[in-house]
Amino acid sequence: xxxxxxxxxxxxxxxxxxxxxxxxxxxxxxxxxxTNIGCDTSSCGACTLHVNGESVKSCTMLAVQADGQDxxxxxxxxxxxxxxxxxxxxxxxxxxxxxxxCTPGMVMAATSLLAENPHPTEQEVRHGLEGNxxxxxxxxxxxxxxxxxxxxxxxx
Amino acid sequence: MTVTDSxxxxxxxxxxxxxxxxxxxxxxxxxxxxxxxxxxxLYMALLRSNVAHAKIVSIDTEAAKEAPGxxxxxxxxxxxxxxxxxxxxxxxxxxxxxxxxxFPLANGKVNYVGDGIAVVLANSKExxxxxxxxxxxxxxxxxxxxxxxxxxxxxxxxxQDLGTNASFKWDLIPNKDGVDEAFAKxxxxxxxxxxxxxxxxxxMEPRSIVVVPxxxxxxxxxxxxxxxxxxxxxxxxxxxxxxxSKIRVIAxxxxxxxxxxxxxxxxxxxxxxxxxxxxxxxxxxEERTENALATIHGRGQVQYIELAADASxxxxxxxxxxxxxxxxxxxxxxxxxxxxxxxxxxxxxxxxNYSFSCTGYFTNKTPTDAYRGAGRPEATFAIERAMDALAHxxxxxxxxxxxxxxxxxxxxxxxxxxxxxFDSGDYETNLDKAVGLLGIEEILAEKQRRIxxxxxxxxxxGMSFFVEMCGLAPSRVLASLNYxxxxxEAATVRILPTSKVQVVTGSAPHGQGHETxxxxxxxxxxxxxxxxxxxxxxxxxxxxxGLDTYGSRSLSVGGSAVHMATEKVLEKARSxxxxxxxxxxxxxxxxxxxxxxKGSPDKAxxxxxxxxxxxxxxxxxxxxxxxxxxxxxxxxxxxxxxxGSHFAVVEIDTETGKVDLLRYLAVDDCGNRxxxxxxxxxxxxxxxxGIAQAxxxxxxxxxxxxxxxxTLADYLVPSAAxxxxxxxxxxxxxxxxxxxxxxxIGEAGAIASPPAIINAVVDALNHLGIEDxxxxxxxxxxxxxxxxxxxx
Numbered sequence: 001x002x003x004x005x006x007x008x009x010x011x012x013x014x015x016x017x018x019x020x021x022x023x024x025x026x027x028x029x030x031x032x033x034x035t036n037i038g039c040d041t042s043s044c045g046a047c048t049l050h051v052n053g054e055s056v057k058s059c060t061m062l063a064v065q066a067d068g069q070d071x072x073x074x075x076x077x078x079x080x081x082x083x084x085x086x087x088x089x090x091x092x093x094x095x096x097x098x099x100x101x102c103t104p105g106m107v108m109a110a111t112s113l114l115a116e117n118p119h120p121t122e123q124e125v126r127h128g129l130e131g132n133x134x135x136x137x138x139x140x141x142x143x144x145x146x147x148x149x150x151x152x153x154x155x156x
Numbered sequence: 157m158t159v160t161d162s163x164x165x166x167x168x169x170x171x172x173x174x175x176x177x178x179x180x181x182x183x184x185x186x187x188x189x190x191x192x193x194x195x196x197x198l199y200m201a202l203l204r205s206n207v208a209h210a211k212i213v214s215i216d217t218e219a220a221k222e223a224p225g226x227x228x229x230x231x232x233x234x235x236x237x238x239x240x241x242x243x244x245x246x247x248x249x250x251x252x253x254x255x256x257x258x259f260p261l262a263n264g265k266v267n268y269v270g271d272g273i274a275v276v277l278a279n280s281k282e283x284x285x286x287x288x289x290x291x292x293x294x295x296x297x298x299x300x301x302x303x304x305x306x307x308x309x310x311x312x313x314x315x316q317d318l319g320t321n322a323s324f325k326w327d328l329i330p331n332k333d334g335v336d337e338a339f340a341k342x343x344x345x346x347x348x349x350x351x352x353x354x355x356x357x358x359x360m361e362p363r364s365i366v367v368v369p370x371x372x373x374x375x376x377x378x379x380x381x382x383x384x385x386x387x388x389x390x391x392x393x394x395x396x397x398x399x400x401s402k403i404r405v406i407a408x409x410x411x412x413x414x415x416x417x418x419x420x421x422x423x424x425x426x427x428x429x430x431x432x433x434x435x436x437x438x439x440x441x442e443e444r445t446e447n448a449l450a451t452i453h454g455r456g457q458v459q460y461i462e463l464a465a466d467a468s469x470x471x472x473x474x475x476x477x478x479x480x481x482x483x484x485x486x487x488x489x490x491x492x493x494x495x496x497x498x499x500x501x502x503x504x505x506x507x508x509n510y511s512f513s514c515t516g517y518f519t520n521k522t523p524t525d526a527y528r529g530a531g532r533p534e535a536t537f538a539i540e541r542a543m544d545a546l547a548h549x550x551x552x553x554x555x556x557x558x559x560x561x562x563x564x565x566x567x568x569x570x571x572x573x574x575x576x577x578f579d580s581g582d583y584e585t586n587l588d589k590a591v592g593l594l595g596i597e598e599i600l601a602e603k604q605r606r607i608x609x610x611x612x613x614x615x616x617x618g619m620s621f622f623v624e625m626c627g628l629a630p631s632r633v634l635a636s637l638n639y640x641x642x643x644x645e646a647a648t649v650r651i652l653p654t655s656k657v658q659v660v661t662g663s664a665p666h667g668q669g670h671e672t673x674x675x676x677x678x679x680x681x682x683x684x685x686x687x688x689x690x691x692x693x694x695x696x697x698x699x700x701x702g703l704d705t706y707g708s709r710s711l712s713v714g715g716s717a718v719h720m721a722t723e724k725v726l727e728k729a730r731s732x733x734x735x736x737x738x739x740x741x742x743x744x745x746x747x748x749x750x751x752x753x754k755g756s757p758d759k760a761x762x763x764x765x766x767x768x769x770x771x772x773x774x775x776x777x778x779x780x781x782x783x784x785x786x787x788x789x790x791x792x793x794x795x796x797x798x799x800g801s802h803f804a805v806v807e808i809d810t811e812t813g814k815v816d817l818l819r820y821l822a823v824d825d826c827g828n829r830x831x832x833x834x835x836x837x838x839x840x841x842x843x844x845x846g847i848a849q850a851x852x853x854x855x856x857x858x859x860x861x862x863x864x865x866x867t868l869a870d871y872l873v874p875s876a877a878x879x880x881x882x883x884x885x886x887x888x889x890x891x892x893x894x895x896x897x898x899x900x901i902g903e904a905g906a907i908a909s910p911p912a913i914i915n916a917v918v919d920a921l922n923h924l925g926i927e928d929x930x931x932x933x934x935x936x937x938x939x940x941x942x943x944x945x946x947x948x
Contacts, residue, residue, distance in 0.1 A: 027191075031193070032184065033184070033187065033188075033190075033191035034183070034184015034185070034186075035184070036188065036360075036361070036411070037190070037362075038360045038361065038362070038444070038868075039444040039867065039868045040443050040444050040445065040867070041444065041867045041868055041869040043867065043868035043869050044360065044444075044868055046360060073184065074182075074183065074184035075183065075184045075185075077183075078183055084179070084182060084183070088182040088183070091178070091182055092174055092175065092178040092179070092182060093174060095174075095175065095833045095834070095836070095837050097178060097181055097182065098412070098667035098668070098669070098837055098841065099181075099359075099360065099361065099409075099410065099411045099412040099666055099667030100177070100178075100180075100181030100182070100186055100409060100411070100667070101188065101359075101360040101361040101409075101411030101412060102360045102411075103181055103182060104182075104184050107182065122881070125876070126875075126876040126877045126879075127876075127877050129875065129876045129877075130875045130876065130877045131875070132875070132876075133360065133868065133873050133875060134360065134876075135358060135359055135360050135412050135414070135841070135844075135845070135873065136360075136412055136667050136837075136841045137837060137840055137841055137844075138840035138841050138842075138843050138844030138845075138879060138882065138905075139840075139844065139875070139876035139879055140836075140840040140879070140881055140882050141836075141837060141840065142876065143876055143881070144881075
């Protein structure tokens with residue numbers, strides 16, 4: 001089946017098998033391997049990306065369901081000149097990543113969280129990121145990064 | 157090494173330097189193994205046993221061989237001539253250790269759910285997995301042996317040719333009479349039994365391998381999610397029978413390991429042997445359920461610990477007996493894991509008499525091996541729970557019992573009864589700092605208020621004071637433990653003609669930030685920008701010598717080697733500068749990239765100039781070799797012994813049994829601090845894993861040996877919602893055993909936190925007559941304890 005969607009601002013059309021998950025589509029057919037796979041039960045959130053600006057675990061969606069939609073992956077977060085998104089910067093400044101495997105999904109979930117709730121409390125951040133697992137950081141610096149990003153983005 | 161400079165530090169060590177690794181990881185540019193595009197690769201999938209213990213009557217692969225896209229299907233019999241040796245176990249802890257036959261695919265019998273039976277190679281991953289369903293296996297089932305204490309009875313022997321389920325018995329009993337006498341004379345004794353449940357390490361990146369045969373010459377490049385590219389290379393050469401010089405192992409970005417990627421797995425050797433057989437690239441990435449079944453588990457012990465104490469509460473002897481669950485086979489260092497804790501069951505206490513015994517038993521479960529802390533969390537849990545039990549028996553506070561028994565500051569270096577020399581420590585000062593930060597009186601008052609008011613939300617305060625031996629390891633000590641390798645680390649520092657610096661390290665980071673920390677070590681000495689320094693690692697062709705990353709060793713061993721290589725390269729540059737300036741080396745000062753003549757600072761020669769001179773070799777001192785490069789391989793003289801006070805405050809809902817962690821305070825001492833940002837991150841992560849062991853995680857099996865927690869939907873890796881912000885502080889007691897004065901920190905949090913949490917849980921319930929709650933202290937378990945106590 002042919003699908004057409006906007007990915008990181010560019011229009012793409014590809015032939016996909018109906019059973020292809022969105023995560024396999026972006027990784028294998030578009031080569032956007034920043035989106036990672038960490039489980040097979042939609043538990044870990046490593047594959048989180050944005051569909052029309054909202055965070056979606058891309059293992060829970062078929063590529064054909066994304067037909068006509070606007071997709072953003074971690075590769076599309078920085079500006080064209082390479083300047084990092086404020087959330088990416090906040091993750092670096094607060095040491096919100098170690099091995100970096102959960103990080104793209106975490107950044108995508110966190111930006112979507114702030115889009116819905118620009119001034120979350122610590123507990124709102126913690127519960128908002130419940131679907132994204134990290135094994136390295138104990139979440140301490142991830143939560144700090146998201147709160148810092150909320151402060152920083154509010155200033156802009 | 158003589159340091160002649162007036163300025164040896166440029167103030168970079170100890171600063172909160174942001175990580176050089178992060179931009180690539182944050183942008184999606186970083187490549188993990190499964191991200192690599194390798195044209196023409198065949199995909200491997202394994203058919204795994206779905207029964208825990210059975211003879212294989214027959215395997216029919218004919219239908220699978222005919223399936224679309226399938227290139228080959230193999231069983232044990234098809235590949236039995238492809239191995240030069242069995243799956244490796246590098247730590248035969250005793251001369252008579254029993255090690256069962258272990259090959260990548262099962263030979264006529266399966267011994268755990270997940271044991272490999274057949275392998276399919278196909279043109280796509282989907283085709284390979286689809287074909288697995290067409291293989292039929294007829295089993296003749298045998299009742300599984302699942303619990304360690306059942307295994308010990310030998311009523312059913314798993315590996316019949318061994319004659320017993322016991323793999324080894326290892327003792328450390330330097331003074332049996334002293335121990336017996338201490339118990340005979342003791343005013344107080346405690347005798348405790350604890351369970352270390354099995355844990356699934358669950359690194360977020362599943363294991364993944366790509367083996368690429370070179371188009372000519374018979375070489376193989378292996379991309380592997382490993383913590384140990386160097387050790388893996390050697391083990392692959394020995395197991396698959398390919399010259400070590402023809403194997404190049406590259407660990408690209410690696411998504412966490414925690415010990416689970418410190419191993420040699422069936423898939424590692426299968427992919428290589430099949431790439432050799434078919435002359436095609438072979439790739440495999442595990443599913444999450446395979447990670448739970450067929451990547452190692454951590455912990456898995458039954459622990460018996462006894463303390464003898466005199467009337468003042470001074471502990472006079474510790475006697476320990478451990479039953480350790482090996483699982484179905486011995487993996488790379490399975491039998492050695494209990495030994496890494498064997499010397500530490502007296503914790504931070506000055507105990508004159510010591511006795512440790514351990515027996516390793518086989519079960520029909522996933523093999524165990526290293527998981528963050530490896531042996532030391534188990535030891536720390538036992539002694540720190542037992543010290544609380546002793547305090548309770550004596551009616552004194554947990555803090556007081558610890559103070560009465562601490563190794564005193566003036567006793568360092570401290571020779572323990574178990575035979576270690578603790579490098580440095582000041583436990584009292586560390587505990588004082590933690591107590592000062594905690595506000596104990598308010599916590600205890602609130603705890604009592606809730607008890608008095610009949611509240612359903614009880615408070616508990618728990619502590620642990622941990623020490624560990626890490627920085628693995630002095631090679632001669634490893635020899636005494638019969639470990640199959642050394643504990644050194646290698647480093648090269650190279651200043652290129654354009655004055656950019658390359659640092660080559662033999663350690664292999666997978667989240668620990670070596671690219672930043674190693675650059676800081678070099679930049680601090682040379683006074684140059686860390687962005688001019690590139691750290692090369694995790695590729696055996698680029699960094700040929702190394703012993704990789706585990707056991708909180710990278711900084712104290714590998715970082716020290718980098719520091720020493722930097723000194724060496726600077727000395728060579730100094731010789732070049734002295735030659736150019738026609739002065740003696742002793743007359744030169746060095747700071748921020750510039751050699752200056754003492755007393756004549758206008759006479760100067762830059763480090764960059766020395767690098768260029770070394771490259772052109774037009775005018776070097778007589779006899780000096782060109783190029784500005786130095787290598788050091790360093791074997792540490794001792795372990796390092798980090799320590800710290802950890803306190804937990806928990807709230808328990810007596811109606812649901814749920815434990816909420818309200819506060820966690822950790823005051824760690826890891827000696828000198830290179831990058832506090834990274835140190836804190838390591839502590840946070842370790843805490844989360846240790847707290848998860850105490851409260852959430854357990855690799856649980858049903859009575860037929862099926863792992864019932866084989867997905868992340870069933871196995872409770874905690875989320876952000878389960879934790880508060882951690883409260884961290886520190887003291888600094890430099891280690892005298894390495895030139896940086898550092899100690900390991902990667903495992904600290906995972907070692908210290910389980911007993912602190914369980915001590916807090918028991919503290920909250922103690923007035924109900926509850927003296928122990930097994931890990932994980934799940935709502936169900938805590939609720940049952942509360943309701944059992946009420947009825948009792």
